Amino acid sequence: MTNLKSFENPIDVLVAGANGGIGRALVKLLLEDTNVRNVHALSSKATTVNHDKLTTYVLDVGNESELESALANINRLTMVIVAIGMLHNSKGLSPEKSYKHLSPVDMMESLYVNTVLPAIIAKHVMVKIPGKERAIFCALSARIGSISDNRIGGWYSYRAGKSALNQIIKCLSIEARRTHSQTACVGLHPGTVDTWLSSPFQKSMAPNHKLFSPETAARYLLNVINHIKLEDSGSLYAWDGTIIPP
Numbered sequence: 664m665t666n667l668k669s670f671e672n673p674i675d676v677l678v679a680g681a682n683g684g685i686g687r688a689l690v691k692l693l694l695e696d697t698n699v700r701n702v703h704a705l706s707s708k709a710t711t712v713n714h715d716k717l718t719t720y721v722l723d724v725g726n727e728s729e730l731e732s733a734l735a736n737i738n739r740l741t742m743v744i745v746a747i748g749m750l751h752n753s754k755g756l757s758p759e760k761s762y763k764h765l766s767p768v769d770m771m772e773s774l775y776v777n778t779v780l781p782a783i784i785a786k787h788v789m790v791k792i793p794g795k796e797r798a799i800f801c802a803l804s805a806r807i808g809s810i811s812d813n814r815i816g817g818w819y820s821y822r823a824g825k826s827a828l829n830q831i832i833k834c835l836s837i838e839a840r841r842t843h844s845q846t847a848c849v850g851l852h853p854g855t856v857d858t859w860l861s862s863p864f865q866k867s868m869a870p871n872h873k874l875f876s877p878e879t880a881a882r883y884l885l886n887v888i889n890h891i892k893l894e895d896s897g898s899l900y901a902w903d904g905t906i907i908p909p
């Protein structure tokens with residue numbers, strides 16, 4: 664059981680990427696939390712989960728008219744979690760070890776999923792967030808998007824997509840100060856999590872590297888969300904609550 668007690672009113676949540684490994688685990692925990700009133704789950708796939716607090720939407724989130732229609736009947740959101748992201752796909756896109764492997768088409772696809780989709784979701788959900796009560800907009804990013812933390816290189820497009828996402832979140836946090844005085848906009852690094860996204864790369868992890876189950880990661884992330892401070896809006900938080908430098 665999680666306990667999102669830093670929100671004074673019942674929480675209305677939207678999770679995008681709700682059928683990804685981490686997205687699905689977040690939805691499950693949010694549905695169990697007594698502070699949560701509604702969970703709106705956006706996904707490209709239908710879900711089998713049924714719950715009286717849950718409303719599901721199957722759509723292409725990159726299609727703005729589909730996104731607008733899905734959001735049309737939602738009046739209030741006090742938590743938005745974008746759990747969309749892509750490191751590899753079933754069409755052969757995989758992270759580049761060298762600049763020699765860069766492909767314009769694959770780069771565009773990676774930047775589209777990791778940067779453009781969360782930004783377009785922000786464009787359409789910010790109007791649903793009340794201006795004057797505690798609220799959180801967050802997108803799952805990655806430590807790998809930190810430029811100062813880049814010591815080993817590689818994974819050009821994914822790194823760049825997450826760096827750009829961190830910049831989008833920073834811009835959003837600055838703009839939100841004018842219209843949403845109590846909304847924190849942050850990136851979240853979930854750690855390495857046992858999902859489809861990480862599965863091809865787990866065998867090359869260092870033996871002491873932590874690999875979280877999606878449920879453990881979701882639990883850590885909701886604990887971080889509960890403790891986010893407004894003055895840290897624009898930051899990238901890790902699963903343990905520390906802030907990762909840009």
Ligand SMILES: NC(=O)c1ccc[n+]([C@@H]2O[C@H](COP(=O)([O-])OP(=O)(O)OC[C@H]3O[C@@H](n4cnc5c(N)ncnc54)[C@H](OP(=O)(O)O)[C@@H]3O)[C@@H](O)[C@H]2O)c1
Pocket residue numbers: 679680681682683684685686705706707708724725746747748749776780803804805806852853854855856857858859860861
């Ligand atoms: N797993 C890790 O170790 C790890 C580490 C650091 C950061 N992250 C970040 O955490 C987030 C969640 O990742 P995950 O591990 O849960 O991966 P995942 O199981 O592969 O889920 C990613 C989800 O993103 C959505 N998505 C991917 N491509 C899309 C597209 N073209 N259009 C619309 N939606 C698309 C899909 O959601 P639907 O199925 O609902 O449509 C997909 O299931 C990502 O942002 C990832 O970069 C993960």
